[in-house]
Amino acid sequence: MKKFAIILYTAVTLALLAWGFYQAWYVAPADAMQGEIYRVIFYHVPSASVAFLFFAISLLGSIGFLAYRRSHPDWAQRSDAWALAGAEVGVVFCTVVLLTGPIWGRRAWGIWWTWDARLTTTLVLWLIYVSYLLLRRFVAGPQMQTLAAVLGIFGALDVPIVYMSNRWWRTQHPAPVFGGDSSAGMAPAMVTALMWNMLAWLAWGILILGIRYRVERQHQKIAEREAQAALIA
Amino acid sequence: MDARAILDHEFLVAAYVITWAVQLGYLAWLGLKWRAQKRDEARNLRGGR
Amino acid sequence: MTILWTHLVKDLRIEWRSREAVNSMLFFALLVVVLFSLAFQPRGEFSQQISGGVICVATLFASMSALNQAWAREIRHQVLDAQRMAPTSGSDLFLAKVVANFLFVSIVQLVLAPVFLVFYNLRVLGPAWELALVLPLGTWALVANGTFFAALSIRSRNRELLLPLILFPIFMPALLAMVLAIGSILTGDNGQVLWIKLLAGYDIIFTTVSLLLFDVVLHAE
Numbered sequence: 430m431k432k433f434a435i436i437l438y439t440a441v442t443l444a445l446l447a448w449g450f451y452q453a454w455y456v457a458p459a460d461a462m463q464g465e466i467y468r469v470i471f472y473h474v475p476s477a478s479v480a481f482l483f484f485a486i487s488l489l490g491s492i493g494f495l496a497y498r499r500s501h502p503d504w505a506q507r508s509d510a511w512a513l514a515g516a517e518v519g520v521v522f523c524t525v526v527l528l529t530g531p532i533w534g535r536r537a538w539g540i541w542w543t544w545d546a547r548l549t550t551t552l553v554l555w556l557i558y559v560s561y562l563l564l565r566r567f568v569a570g571p572q573m574q575t576l577a578a579v580l581g582i583f584g585a586l587d588v589p590i591v592y593m594s595n596r597w598w599r600t601q602h603p604a605p606v607f608g609g610d611s612s613a614g615m616a617p618a619m620v621t622a623l624m625w626n627m628l629a630w631l632a633w634g635i636l637i638l639g640i641r642y643r644v645e646r647q648h649q650k651i652a653e654r655e656a657q658a659a660l661i662a
Numbered sequence: 663m664d665a666r667a668i669l670d671h672e673f674l675v676a677a678y679v680i681t682w683a684v685q686l687g688y689l690a691w692l693g694l695k696w697r698a699q700k701r702d703e704a705r706n707l708r709g710g711r
Numbered sequence: 712m713t714i715l716w717t718h719l720v721k722d723l724r725i726e727w728r729s730r731e732a733v734n735s736m737l738f739f740a741l742l743v744v745v746l747f748s749l750a751f752q753p754r755g756e757f758s759q760q761i762s763g764g765v766i767c768v769a770t771l772f773a774s775m776s777a778l779n780q781a782w783a784r785e786i787r788h789q790v791l792d793a794q795r796m797a798p799t800s801g802s803d804l805f806l807a808k809v810v811a812n813f814l815f816v817s818i819v820q821l822v823l824a825p826v827f828l829v830f831y832n833l834r835v836l837g838p839a840w841e842l843a844l845v846l847p848l849g850t851w852a853l854v855a856n857g858t859f860f861a862a863l864s865i866r867s868r869n870r871e872l873l874l875p876l877i878l879f880p881i882f883m884p885a886l887l888a889m890v891l892a893i894g895s896i897l898t899g900d901n902g903q904v905l906w907i908k909l910l911a912g913y914d915i916i917f918t919t920v921s922l923l924l925f926d927v928v929l930h931a932e
Binding site for chain 3: 495553556557560561563564567568569570572573575576579580582583584586587590591593594595597598601
C-alpha cells in the first residue's frame, strides 16, 4: 500500500513538473520589457521558496535533536535525520537559485551579480549550510550530531541579521535589485504559471527530502548496529 | 534585435538545463549512496567482521 | 565572577610568558596591511574608502591564528575533561577565553593603528572617537563567535580548515557593519550610527547564545 502511494505521488509530481513547464514556456506570455528570459523566474523563485522552507525544517530538526537527545533518543535521531535532509536538499535548491539567478540577471539587467539584500542573503545562507554539511563530514564520533545541531541554530539565527543588514546597506547606497519586485506587474497568466511551478517544485522537493530522510535513517541504523557489534566483540 | 532574442533563448535553456542537471545529479548521488548502504547492511547482517 | 577572573588571569599570564599568540598575530596583520597597500596602491579618496575593509580583513586573518589554537592548550592538558567534571558552568571558561583573545587582538590593532595611518595616509574626517567604539564591537563579534566555533571544531579532522569555513559566513553581517562604519567615520558622511547599533545588537545576540549553548558543546563528548 505504502509503495503504491509513493509511486502515485511520484507520478503526480512528475505530471505537475511537466504541466508547470508547459505553463512556463507556452502559456505565460512574453514579458513586455524582458522578452523571453524572464521565464527563468518559474524555476528560480520556486527553488528559492523550497530552499528556505527546507532550511527552516533543518532548524526544527536541530532544535528537536538538542531537546530530545536525553529524554527520547529515537526522536532525537529522527530529528537529526530531518536536520541533515533539510540542510542538504536545501543546499541543492539553493544552488539552483544561485546558478539560475546570474544567468537571468546577465541577460535582463546586464550584470551577473549584485550585492542586494536577497542575493547576498541567499549566498550567505548557502555558505552557512554548506559549512554545516562540512562540519558533519569532518567531525567524527557521537558528538557530531550535537555540534551540528548547535551550528544549525547559530546559522539560522544569522539569516535575518544578514538580510536586515543588507537592506540597510542598500537604503544607504541604492544599487540594482535583481528581479525587482517579483510579483509586481505580472500578468495573471504569469502568476498562474508561477503558482503551478511552485506547487510542482514543492512536490519534487518533498519527494527528494523524503528519500534523503530515509537514506539517513538507514545510515543511522547501520551505524548503530556496527557500534553495538563493536561493543559486543 | 533578433540576435539578442536568440541569446536570451539560449540563456533560458541553459538555466532550465542546469536546474535539471543539479536536481537529477543529486538524485543520482542519493541512489548510489542508498545502494552502497544496502550493500553495507547486507554485509553486516551476514555477520561480516 | 571570581572563576571568570581566575581563568582570565591564567590565560593572560600564560600568554605574557611566551607572547607567541600576540607576536604571530602582529606580524601577520602587518603583512596583510603591507600586501594590501602594494596590491591596491591606495591614494587619497580611494584610500579612505578601502581602509575600513583592509583593517577588517587584517583583523580577520590575524585573529585566525589566535583562534586556531584557542583551545589547544586545554586539549593538550586535559583541561576540558577537568572542566566537565567540575560543578561550575563552562561559560566562565568560555567567557574568559573570549576576553583574553579579545585583548590580544585589540593590542594588535592598537599597535598597528599608527602603521596603518602612515601607509594609507589616512585623515579621519568624522568623529574619530567612534572608531574606539566600532573596532572593539567588531572585534568582539569575531572573537566571541570564533572562540565558540573553535570549540565546535576541536574534534574535527581538519580543524584549521573547518573553523574559517563555519565562522566566516556567520560573521558576514558584522564584517559588513564594521567596514561600513569605519568607512563612514573616515569619510565623514555620518552613516555609522546604524552600523554601530547593528554591531552592538549582533554582539549581544551571539554572545548570549554562545554562553547558553557552550555547556552543550562542552558536554557533547
